[in-house]
Amino acid sequence: MNVFELHRNVIADYEKYIRSFIRIADPEIQKVVDAELSRGKLWPEPLLQFNPAFKSAGKVSDLATDGTVHSQVADVFKGYSLYQHQLDAIRLGAAGKDFLVTSGTGSGKSLTYIGTVFSHLLRNASSKGVVAIVVYPLNALINSQSGEFKKYQDNYHAATGRDFPITYGQYTGQEEESKREVMRANPPQVLLTNYMMLELLLTRLQERSIRDAIYENLRYLVFDELHTYRGRQGADVAMLIRRIRAQCKNEVTCIGTSATMVSGGSVEEQRTQVAAVASSLFGKAFSPSQVVNETLARSLLDSAAAKAKTNLSAAIRNGVTPSEDRAALCAHSVAHWLEREAAVEEKGGVLVRRRPRSVGDLARALSEASGEPEPSCRAALESVLLWISTVNAAIQSSGSRDTVLPFRLHQFISQTGSVYTTLDQGAERFITLEPGIYKADEENQKPIFPNVQPHFWPPLHLREAAGQPPVPPRVHGQLRGGWRHHRRLPDRGRRVGSGRGSRFAPGFMVSHQQVGTKAPSRACRVHPAVHLLRRTRELL
DSSP states (O other), X not given: OXXXXXXXXXXXXXXXXXXXXXXXXXXXXHHHHHHHHHTTSSSOOOEEEEOOEEOEEEEHHHHHHTTSSOTTHHHHTTTOEEEHHHHHHHHHHHTTOOEEEEOOTTSOHHHHHHHHHHHHHHXXXXXXXXXXXXXXXXXXXXXXXXXXXXXHHHHHHHHHSSOOSOOEEEOSTTSOHHHHHHHXXXXXXXXXXXXXXXXXXXXXXGGXXXXXXXXXXXXXXXXXXXGGOOHHHHHHHHHHHHHHHHHOSSXXXXXXXXXXXXXXXXXXXXXXXXXXXXXXXXXXXXXXXXXXXXXXXXXXOOOHHHHOHHHHHHHHHHOOOOOSOHHHHHTOHHHHHHIIIIIEEEETTXXXXXXXXEHHHHHHXXXXXXXXXXXXXXXXXXXXXHHHHHHHHHHHHTTOOOOSSOEEEEOOOOOOOOOEEOSOOGGGOOEESSOOSBOSOSSSOOBOEEOOOOSSOOOHHHHHHXXXXXXXXXXXXXXXXXXXXXXXXXXXXXXXXXXXXXXXEOXXXXXXXXXXXXXXXXXXXXXXXXXXXXXXXXXX
C-alpha cells in the first residue's frame, strides 16, 4: 500500500467535503478563505515520526538461569527476547524496588511488571488473595491485556504440560454479574481494573471480600499509561494510592509505565523530573535510578561513505525502486540520512528520539545536504519510505519482530470556525480565520468580530459592504419598525408561522437601516451586542 497516495486521496476528499459547505457572498472574504484552504489551513502537512530500534539484551531464559527471576518464568515467556530497558526494569523489580519505565510504543513495557509479578507469585506458590493490582486508564486496554495473559497461560501449559499456577481476572463495569460473583467468592492473585472501579471496590459493600483480599495480601500496585493521570484526575489517583498503601498490611511495591513524560534537557535531567512526578503520584520517594528510559540502537550501520554528499546526491539522481532487498536498503545513502536526521540523535553519548518533522521540512533539509532540487528530494524520500514499508512487511511475515526504521504519518485536522474581521470597510478591513480579540498588530490594535450568518436578510450596512442589493426580499413576514429578527445571540424571540405549525424562534434585534439611525420601540429591544457595536463604530 502506498501510504502517501492514500494520504493525498483522503485529504483531497476532505477538502472537497469542506468546500461543498462554503457559500460566501463577500468576494474579499471568499478570497481569504480560498487562500487559507489552499495552503492547508485546516489540514497542515503531516508529520513523519520514526520508531527507532531498541537495544537487545538477551532472553528471558537468561534471567531465569542466573536466578534473577523464578525458573518457571522462562516457561511463561518461552522464546521471548528482551530489550535493554526491559532487563533493567525487571532487575529492579526482582530486587523489590519501585520503578517507572518510560519508552515508546511497542517497546514491551507491560512485560516488565508482568515478569516481576509472575516471578514473585511462582516463588510464593501459596499466596492467596489479591497480590497484584494492575490499573489501566481504559477498559479496551484491560480487554487487550487479558488476552495477553491468556497467551502466557497457554505458553506455560505448552512448555510444561501443567495448569497455569497463577490466577488472574478483570473486574470492570462490562462483566456479567455471574463472573463478578465468582471473583467476589475467590479473588484472583492478579486483578486487572481501572481506577474508578478500584475506588468502588474499596467502598461498596458487595465487594468487601475483594477489598479485604487487597488489604491483606497486596504486594504490587501497577499503573499503566501513567502520563494519562494529570490534573484533577491525577490528584484523585494519588489520594487513592495513598489510601490503599495506608490500609495494606504488607509493603507495596509501586510500578508505573508511560510514554515519554518529559521533553528537553539532558537524559539525567529528564529522569530527575520523571522521578519527581512519580514521587508525587505514588506518595513515596523515587530516585532517578529507578526511572528506566528506553535504550535505542541504530538500525543501520553508520559509515563515512553513506554520509558523503556526492553519494547522497547520486542516490537521489539514480532514483529508488522499492523492493524486499533489506541489504540494499541498509546500504542506501538516503536511508542513512533519514536515520541520522529524522529518527535518532546523540545526546550526552546516548541515542534519543528526534522530534517528528513534516515531509516538506525533511525534503528541504535533504536538498540542502545533497544539493539536489527539492522536488527530487521529496520524491526520493517518499520512495525510500515506501521501500522501508515493503522490507518491514516481508520481515514481519517471516515471524520476526525485528524492523528497519518503521515510521508513522501523523495528520492533524483542525476544526472549522468563523471568519473574523475588523469593522473597517474596503482595503482597510482586516480579515482572518484566527480567533481573537484584536488583529495581530501591536502598534494599531483594532478589535475583530466573528462574522455570523443571519437567519434572515443582513442589515443594510452589512449588505452594502458585501455589495448586495439594498432592498431585502420578503422572507418569513414583514419588517417591523425597520427592525428584523436574527437567529444569533438570543435575547428576544418571536413566533414564526401560525397555528399548529408555529414555533418560537429565539434571537436578537438588529436595525434594518444603518445601525443606530432609528431607535427601537419598547417591544423591539436591542441586544447588548448591538450597543457594543455602536460604541465600537463611534470609537473607530
